[in-house]
Amino acid sequence: MSLPVHLQSRYLPLGDQRTGRLYGQDVLSVSQFCRDDLEYIFGVAEAMRTMVAHIGTVDLLKGKILANLFYEPSTRTSSSFAAAMERLGGSVIQINEVRYSSVAKGESLPDTIRTLESYADVIVLRHPETGSAAIAAQHGRKPIINAGDGIGEHPTQALLDLFTIREELGTIDGLTVTMLGDLRYGRTVHSLARLLSLYNVRLNYVAPEILRMPAELLEQLNAKGVHQAEYDTLDPVMAETDVLYVTRVQKERFADISAYDAVKGAYVITPETMARFPSRMALMHPLPRVGEIAPEVDSDPRAAYFRQMEFGLYVRMALLAMVLGKA
Amino acid sequence: MSLPVHLQSRYLPLGDQRTGRLYGQDVLSVSQFCRDDLEYIFGVAEAMRTMVAHIGTVDLLKGKILANLFYEPSTRTSSSFAAAMERLGGSVIQINEVRYSSVAKGESLPDTIRTLESYADVIVLRHPETGSAAIAAQHGRKPIINAGDGIGEHPTQALLDLFTIREELGTIDGLTVTMLGDLRYGRTVHSLARLLSLYNVRLNYVAPEILRMPAELLEQLNAKGVHQAEYDTLDPVMAETDVLYVTRVQKERFADISAYDAVKGAYVITPETMARFPSRMALMHPLPRVGEIAPEVDSDPRAAYFRQMEFGLYVRMALLAMVLGKA
Amino acid sequence: MSLPVHLQSRYLPLGDQRTGRLYGQDVLSVSQFCRDDLEYIFGVAEAMRTMVAHIGTVDLLKGKILANLFYEPSTRTSSSFAAAMERLGGSVIQINEVRYSSVAKGESLPDTIRTLESYADVIVLRHPETGSAAIAAQHGRKPIINAGDGIGEHPTQALLDLFTIREELGTIDGLTVTMLGDLRYGRTVHSLARLLSLYNVRLNYVAPEILRMPAELLEQLNAKGVHQAEYDTLDPVMAETDVLYVTRVQKERFADISAYDAVKGAYVITPETMARFPSRMALMHPLPRVGEIAPEVDSDPRAAYFRQMEFGLYVRMALLAMVLGKA
Secondary structure: OOOOHHHHHHHOOOOOOOOOOOOOOOEOOHHHOOHHHHHHHHHHHHHHHHHHHHOOOOOOOOOOEEEEEEOOOOHHHHHHHHHHHHHOOOEEEEEOHHHHOOOOOOOOHHHHHHHHHHHOOEEEEEEOOOOHHHHHHHHOOOOEEEEEEOOOOOHHHHHHHHHHHHHHHOOOOOOEEEEEOOOOOOHHHHHHHHHHOOOOOEEEEEOOHHHOOOHHHHHHHHHOOOEEEEEOOOHHHOOOOOEEEEOOOOHHHOOOHHHHHHHHHHHOEOHHHHHOOOOOOEEEOOOOOOOOEOHHHHHOOOEOHHHHHHHHHHHHHHHHHHHOOOO | OOOOHHHHHHHOOOOOOOOOOOOOOOEOOHHHOOHHHHHHHHHHHHHHHHHHHHOOOOOOOOOOEEEEEEOOOOHHHHHHHHHHHHHOOOEEEEEOHHHOOOOOOOOOHHHHHHHHHHHOOEEEEEEOOOOHHHHHHHHOOOOEEEEEEOOOOOHHHHHHHHHHHHHHHOOOOOOEEEEEOOOOOOHHHHHHHHHHOOOOOEEEEEOOHHHOOOHHHHHHHHHOOOEEEEEOOOHHHOOOOOEEEEOOOOHHHOOOHHHHHHHHHHHOEOHHHHHOOOOOOEEEOOOOOOOOEOHHHHHOOOEOHHHHHHHHHHHHHHHHHHHOOOO | OOOOHHHHHHHOOOOOOOOOOOOOOOEOOHHHOOHHHHHHHHHHHHHHHHHHHHOOOOOOOOOOEEEEEEOOOOHHHHHHHHHHHHHOOOEEEEEOHHHHOOOOOOOOHHHHHHHHHHHOOEEEEEEOOOOHHHHHHHHOOOOEEEEEEOOOOOHHHHHHHHHHHHHHHOOOOOOEEEEEOOOOOOHHHHHHHHHHOOOOOEEEEEOOHHHOOOHHHHHHHHHOOOEEEEEOOOHHHOOOOOEEEEOOOOHHHOOOHHHHHHHHHHHOEOHHHHHOOOOOOEEEOOOOOOOOEOHHHHHOOOEOHHHHHHHHHHHHHHHHHHHOOOO
């Protein structure tokens, strides 16, 4: 999803700013970041990782309040932001019950945002409608961080995915990243592919016919010169894969249940599958998983998906510190 | 709502106390405050406003725990109290799910209160039944702050409304306050009118016939010598109005939908309406709004309703600090 | 409930450890504690009681994060753990909505635990299925505290019950403890009886025929040499009772409503009942109560059930501090 036209000028690449990068800004879309921004964010995230490992918490955001506003539930994302704020010494106001309260009484999103920014210093927003984060940012004075707006964007997920690749393999340039599963509806793979297009990478897409990458996205990345290739199975790309990014193939996507049964086995990662991948690579998944990766794979050192969760904490700590001018 | 007889002696006006005003006490009803109390509370609230603007947070209530007990959802009020406690360095235990837990198992309110005060230092209570805050206070040892009990009281709303008038216009004495909309069922306008009766003000009531101020309240304020006048439309009072307090006219209140359609337009504030008010006045609304004030009015400097939310934070900070003996 | 065999070696009695008792360990079952462990925990809990009385809060766990993961609601237990963590200066991530989120999407408990321990330092788990706390502990790296798993264990309840007896009566050895009500399904009385079997006590069980103590538990305690006796009514044991532990007799347990009506009166504690007990004894109840103890009893100095809630705070503070290596 690109930003609405009226907002694009607010989110030009930040490369020219020397200090206070992201300070006072919103985090709405992966398209607002240039490669230099990403490196800056990842540098801060790495400092957060070191800090957590050695001290656990700092008081960088002491006295700051995060409103964690979730119009739809997401334990994982919500907890991750809450922990990120608390590890920086800040406080969290959790708002889950929006369906029962002011919003249920018909209050508009802009009014809710303006109310919450009377109390809070930064707002994390999860909303089922595409574009809602941009609307919130348009009406708010305080930084908004988009934690997923429908089939639109979930930029912090894409940032943590990229950070995970960098931490696991030491670099991003030169890698071959294979994306597996539901590439048609998967918000995370779309955003990650866009971010990866800022680097020198090769992208493989492995999906059933009806769940292939949208043509529009293929064209956009093609125009940028990204090497992309599509496959039906993992076999041809296993040997060259540095990162395997697995997503869930949902039965409900198939009109015909026999079509689902025919393909599902091809998209489950087992120890046998892992045996055919290089000894140095990273197996990723945005979680939750429901059968896409067998639990027996968890003990494989290449299984990066739980570390991926942890890296999400550091990326969110970095973003919170940056938008509040403390990084 | 007046206090139950057995509690009235606990809530005599506090004017004679020199130190620790409100310390260890409950905040149950606007009727417990004399004018001197209000001035004291507003003085503390103003100090909180200055503190938040310059520092953001203090550690005045560090180590204190607020139990935010909401038997019915109210994102706005709940968040405001949580932020107030956190900006004072305290911690919050949020209890929203009472309908699913001990209470659903049939536990009495007094038992729930006594349990929570084993853990917490102060309890904020929102409950659907009138008088429940007084019952809670009767059984509890720790301070109870009433955050709305049914059609009864919502004293902190009335206090923040009054504080808003004072901050916006510099004074309360001598003002003409016009209340608009549903004056029959509106808890907020009833409490505000009672508080305003402690000052030298003129009150205009503009409402459809079936939503007029209750006769009982009119008589009470009349007995106190308050100048009151009732109208069908805003036209006659626009020029003299210093504060316009808008409330929502709910369609459901009308037995006949055509009666609703006939009046609804008269109670919507637009830029055209605002053009006919004095250039110095305050437009207030307790929020959430659902169409009573057009969004185009938001940029009018007289539109005070979002600042009103912010002032609520300061008033609640003041009350928490006072009942815990730290103001 | 005994621990699964594969976990038993992890939970041998801790008596030989000189320092850091419980550090990094899970709290899953009362069966993991020897008497020496209990005395150590109660010593720390007493220190917490003194600290709260004099200071209110310390910064012992500053920077530590508790994930309070409740798959089923329990305001009382959840609030108690949250307050315990906050009184020690730590932070809490509250997760109540598991039925709506990742878990509802089919995520396994081990995956949820591994995700949360990416963010948090300790996990408190309430889950409807017996054995789930042990499963969580098996897959997690961070300490798990069982806050109730189905009809299985609720060890912190049993610990606070025992601590309450100790605080109220100064000792545990030599006491006669009478348990009343639903002894068949009551998780709390089972766990408490097991813990009491580590001391020199006499146990009386007073229950309707269909709600008697399970034969298996009677035999286990008999094998340990505990003096146990069963009764239909309180009359024969009133004079000798030092502790009366009341639980709720649920109407739904009876196939025949007339059978319920026949017994229910015998299990309600009134001031008249209390008049027949010794002047020095403790009346306990895990709460919530729904009619088992008349409110008129609350002012009796022997009514210990609200202090019991408060003692729960200190026991949970002790456990949190210990598993995090700070006690």
